Amino acid sequence: MAYSIIDECIGCGACRTLCPAGAITGEKEQVHVINKEFCIECGTCGRICANEAVEDGFGILCQRVKRKDWKKPVFNAGLCASCRTCVDTCPVGCISLSSSIVKKDPREYPFLEDPKACVSCGFCEADCPVDAITLEILSKETQAAA
């Protein structure tokens, strides 16, 4: 069930720019609107909204989470079957494949190519057929290094 924005919205537009599905429309300082048909329930708007003006399908207000505390995917190459499901399901496309993850193994494994773009929606963790992905708060250096 799609998310919805309530009247506390001050129209700052943060969610409009960040929504991976481009489902949010609205003018500056006006109350924004989420288009039910396009919303993919990734929860980004709920996390980014400064004064918590976003309700999820159940009508529960979403809590704001500071961007640095957003949980990002960590890939366990031992379990991974390199089946590219996560690459395809990521709405912002911040996961891509590289064959230099496991030494002497020509297979391509996923890695978080663009940590800033990741909106911590958790689709990769939910869709991975072998549960090889866990969402964790990335420490400073791993975020910079990737």
Added chain:
Amino acid sequence: MYLPEYCEFLSPVQIASGHHVLEKIPGFLKALNAKRPLILADKGVTAAGLIGIVEDAIKDNVQIGAIDDDVPPDSDLKVVSRLSDVYRKNNCDAIIAVGGGSVLDTAKGLNILVSEDADNLMEFAGANKLKRPLKPFIAIPTTAGTGSELTMAAVIADHDNFIKILFGSRFLLPDIAIIDSRMTLTLPAFFTAATAMDAMTHAVESYICLQKNPLSDAHALSAISLISKNLLNVIRKPDDQEGRLLLAKAATLAGMAFSNSTVGIVHTLGHSVGGVCGVPHGTCMSIFLPYGLEYNYHLVNPFIAELLFPLAGPEVYADTPENKRAEKTIEYIRQLNQDLHDATGGRHARFLSEILNRDGEQMVKKSHFDAIARISIGDGTKFYNPEEIDYDDSMLVLEASWDGRPLNRNLVKKNA
């Protein structure tokens, strides 16, 4: 109070009872989101003009898909498939069945066909074959007695190869049962007595048989007290609407009781006599009821004693001493049969030899006894009777009930 080690109770049918309930059917249909019902009945019901009453009650705010009233006395596969074409042609989306046991069974079979949109009923024969709730189905019983609007079973005959097919599932139950006093107002005295005794037997047997459980007992007790208070004055004053309504409610309560605590020997023998000699069901019930109590006397006499209170009322109950109450109950029932016999001018039979058909011959003859006994030991209700029944036991009871003399209890075979 009797507390069994394990018991089950279910009666998920909505009961709408009162004097002007038919007018509420459009509301019920809307709640079940149905718009075009098919009304089913049999010749007897239309002859009594009941269809007219139902039609006028709902005509102005519901479009009736179709009205079909040639359902034969015992329902048949071919009739059900013909009705399914009528249902589909008029694209109905609900069934309203007005009538007795056979109309309700036909309606149940029809509901299977149209909801699963199959065309061969045999796929669903047997127990628990249905997997989903069926389309909306409202039952309006017109004989205050059979209680078949509350049973989960439907029996449909297949006349080509002479077998009766049993369908058993919770989804066969109607969504709503309408108890309207106008439906039984014009029931002649003889039928009223027969159906009321049928209801009385349901209540009494469900109180004494193996599946006895607290809830069905409570229903049985209130059914018995309602019938015994109202039966005789309804027979004497047939147009007493209040009495008719209470009798109809009693029949429904008895139906709830016996669909959870199944009946025993009275029905075992009743079905067999009905099958072999074509005697109406109610009549056999009233005849065999005292004998059923006497047959099981040695196992269940404390329960029979408890029946005296709803039957005879507080005064008689207080007067008869503890150990005599069971005898008194049986004697009271025989007396009730006798009063009904007089009130209906002799048409209400008190024992087998008295059963006469329309043109006066004896329907049951001693020569039938052998066939009746053999069929009775194969009847489903036999399992639920406290005491085992075999060929000789049924012969013993048939002999006794031929001329109405009480059953000699020590002849009954007991646990060796």
Added chain:
Amino acid sequence: MGKGYMGKVLFVDLSKGELKEETIPDEVYQKYIGGMGLAAYLLYNKIPANADPLGPDNIIGFLPGLLTGTGSFFTGRWMVAAKSPLTGSWGDANCGGSLSPAIKRCGYDGIFFSGISKKPVYLYIDHHTKELRDASEYWGKDAVEAEEMLIAASGSKKTRVACIGEAGEKLSLISGVSTDKGRMAGRSGIGAVMGSKKLKAIVLNGKKRIQVHDKAEMKHLSKLANKFVKFQVPLPNLMPGMAGILMRALPNAMAQDGMLYKMMLRKWGTVSMNQLSPEMGDSPIKNWMGSSKDWGFSKSYSTHPGKILKREKVKYHCYSCPLGCGGICSMKGKYKETHKPEYETVLALGGLCMNKDADSIFYLNEILNRAGMDTISAGAAAAFAIECYENGILTKKDTDGLELKWGNSKAITQLIEKMIKREGIGDLLADGVKKAAEKIGKGAEQYAIHAGGQELPMHDARNDPGFALHYTAEPTPGRHTLGAGLYYEMFQLWKVAKKLPKVLPLYMKGAKYKTDNEKAVMGATNSKFMSVVNSAGGCKFGMFIGAKRVRLFDWLNAATGWNKTPEEYLAMGENIQTIKQSFNVKHGIEPKNITVSDRVLGKPFQTEGANKGRTVDLEPVRSAYWSEFGWNPETGKPTPERMAEFTNP
């Protein structure tokens, strides 16, 4: 509560340029699952009888499988289906890559195109818009280049493209559709249908979520399958070749367990068969004339698996595949890299034409992928031309000066370049061997090896009679993906479904050629199972691992919430086969006329090589196979009442 499928399809009328969505009721999915089944049901009803395959009435559909994107493994294949211009019958081709989930993420279980567009167009769908866009600037570009330009134009790295190359544009009847820079859906000449409609490509970038009934059960089953895929034993490079020689020598055959083939696939991919098949007699040599003698160990050494593996830069996994049999190889010359050529390509361009030169095979593989032409048909056409030239039917003048001799790789390369550009002899051969033989005449038919117009793939029926049955009796003739004796052994369906014949662990080779009813039952079960697999988007390499290890039916139940038994699924497979055959009957195909040349059936039998003395008696097994489906054993046609069941009201 998800159901695994999206419940909608998109119909595009190219003549009017309109896009119309159509919802599909749940009952249709319960009967035809999706993918191949859904395509068969819709196209059977919507393509009018004897419509011109290259005309406006023909409809081409792109469909994902039902299980695509649901968390199951081996289910990333997509289907393209239409009336085949090559065979005039039901045509379908399927391919891996990562297009299948992209179709589903646009919210559709199938995208269908009818009519003909006046100017070249391509369909663009993303989360917000779906429209036909002008493709004139891409028309004429080869498939890989067009794909790169279209992805750049769409502005998102996640866009997936399926497009045709030059061959499709030039309506070559052996052209196909390419995706992921070279994964080919090549058979049945579907590329020509796209070309005839002036449809250059479909460009998809949807973001819809795929909901599933029981996600936890899907993961439970996927982890089970992954355990078997990861089990690997070290294998030396020449092991397959040696095994081939051993299998040729032994009088009896061993029932194959899919795990062995899985391990070879995981290490080398399908090229692991490059030496094994010719040695054991599974590969046709020298236009089906030769035998394992002509293409010995030394000749096949140049393309043995180890050599191919050395060129492989990185392994390639299709979407949702844990096995990864593909690869990207580096190349010298004009094109720097190409998809690792498959076993079929290597044998069609190698053994079939006696061409030993591996570099030419790599180069031809790349230019054929870029042109969007089916490598098997191209190799078969080249072999056909060489044999005609050898027997004087084609003179030097006809071949514009090319010395078409067995193994002359330079001449073969130039011939195929001509076929792509339809120049001279190339124009003659670009429509497949059957049309070429008709145009040349002078008794060239005997050298044209095909079934109903479709060039035969690189599996010799004389070695496994199951192939002969599936080449001729199937609604789509000449296909090696639908079934064979070997496939039945590896599927191990008798472990999950009741009343299926079991395979003896060890049996005499002669037993393969007996025409008892059990062979027909095995063949029918193969076809039914593969219909279900193709409808669920499954890849047959995954299914080879074994039905109890890779549990397709349990995945289907968990994804959709149904509670169907394996027998019910096989019955649905039978339903889908019957629709395809009804499509053929509706379009005037006579199933009993679809035959293969005697050379393939071993009449007269070969005197040397692995298939020495082997002949295949096809007729009795074929009619038994047809009666398994309840079709008429003589004509192979379903009864009219059965066909009436499929016409929707």
Added chain:
Amino acid sequence: MSRTDYSDFLCPIKFCCGKLALETLPAELRVYNARKPLILFSNKAVINGLIDPVKQAFDDSEMVAGIYDGVPESPTLSTIRELSDIYIKNGHDALIAVGSGSVMNLAKVLNIVVSGEPGDLKTCQGEDKITKPLNPFFVVPEASATGLMANGSACIDNFSFTSRYLIPDYLAIDPRIVQQETVGVIIDAAMRALSSSSFAYTLPDTDYFIDPYAYLAIQTICENLIPVIENADSKKGFKDYLIMNDTEKGKMALVTASVIGGFISFCQPAGIVMRLSEALSEYCQLSSGILAGLLLPYGLEYAMLKEGYQTEKLLLALAGPDVYSRTPENERGKSAMGILRDIQDKLFHLTDGYIPRTLAGAGISENQFSEMIERMSQNDEGIDSKGCLSILNHAREGRPVSDI
């Protein structure tokens, strides 16, 4: 026409109580074609170790069960969201709630969400807004079950729902579940059920379909409440493992009675005693059930005088046909009230004073009564405040109400 003119009655619950009742869960799920139930346990249920018997009930069946233990006492919407996520992600198709009222309440709201979509929470609010039957919902009550689960209403945070589709489809009462319970809780549940069924049973114009349920509830409570409390903590002898002894049967019967009481309070509008005891329970530490028991005789006498409730019928249910037939016509009402009062006395002795004999013992002062009655009469005018005041005063002194 009098009120018997129209009555509408529906009890869709399938009761199943007794030995091996839990084992019937898989069979019952098969009837609904459900294959994967989600079982919710309250914290208390987990402490009492109820998980194992329920789990073993599913042994040797083809059903995979999802076990979620530790449903919080006061659930919020986010619990619903988490549970519905689990329900949908694991493809469950039926709900089984084990334990006390709060789990049942949560399960009903969860069933609304998972049968349709989360948006239904908003659209189905209020009275009878649910249009179609929901997914199967089974209930395995603990002895402390307050009967709340049997009625068709549920509420969470600020949403409240009432509909006949919320009533559970199946109710399994199993001795293994009903065993561990403290005496106070049993009494509270029993007295609440006794008061709601007594009012339903003695309605001026009897509703013949509610009567059997009410009659049974009253009869069971009177016969079993005292014996069960007396040997509540008796250990099970060897014989008891084979055949159920009376206290076990008694406990099961009491739970059935409290469930039926809950169901009746859903069919009938709440009686004067129920409303008063709800209000009173804020003023003292006694629970509303025990207060209802205290007020019952006085409330009934008042109702008989004011609206002509048939209290003489009550004697039949309380004492059985023998006593009923022997007491003459006019004293039956009085002796029924007498029985109710001496039940109260027995409870006073058994719980050695915890349950007071009369309202005085509850420690509520005079002016608190009047203040409470004003507050009550604001929100629903139907209250006859003078009558309530007299009931409370009589209850305080323990003097039967003889005049209004």
Added chain:
Amino acid sequence: MGEYKTYRPKRKILKWLYLYVFMWFTGRAIKIAAKVDDEVKKEFDSIPNNFNVALEVLPYGPALVVGKTEDGKVQYLGSSTKDKKIDLRMIVHNIENAMQLFTFQESTAISFMRNRLYLDGEIPYAAAFVRVFDAVEVYLLPKIIAKLAVKRYPAWSLIRKLSGRVKIYLRAGIGV
């Protein structure tokens, strides 16, 4: 907050084995009783030929399949109902209820009445089969146990009971 785990049901192997042995023995005993005891033979005459009766435990439990072949001979057809023509099924809901039945804590009628056992097929033949089942139990078990299993303990002569019991135990246990 609570945590969630799926519980995959375990199989009760011991109880299954107990039932398997018991049903196997009872099945063979029924076959022999049909030859030895004329009352049982009369019951089987009322059942038509080529008619199979199965007492089955859902979902995986053992079954007791007894039937009459074309020429009227009573046969014990093994303990699984897979691909056999079954005309009458007496289905026990789960293995616990079957244990109640076969450890005689509940008689056949009581377990039928408590809906632990339900019928799918012709009722008259089911009644006949239950009578046969009771007769065999009277033969096989001592009186105090048989009384629990049967509604009414028949008043058979001692000779008939003993001779029948010896024959059945011998033929069913050791004989073919």
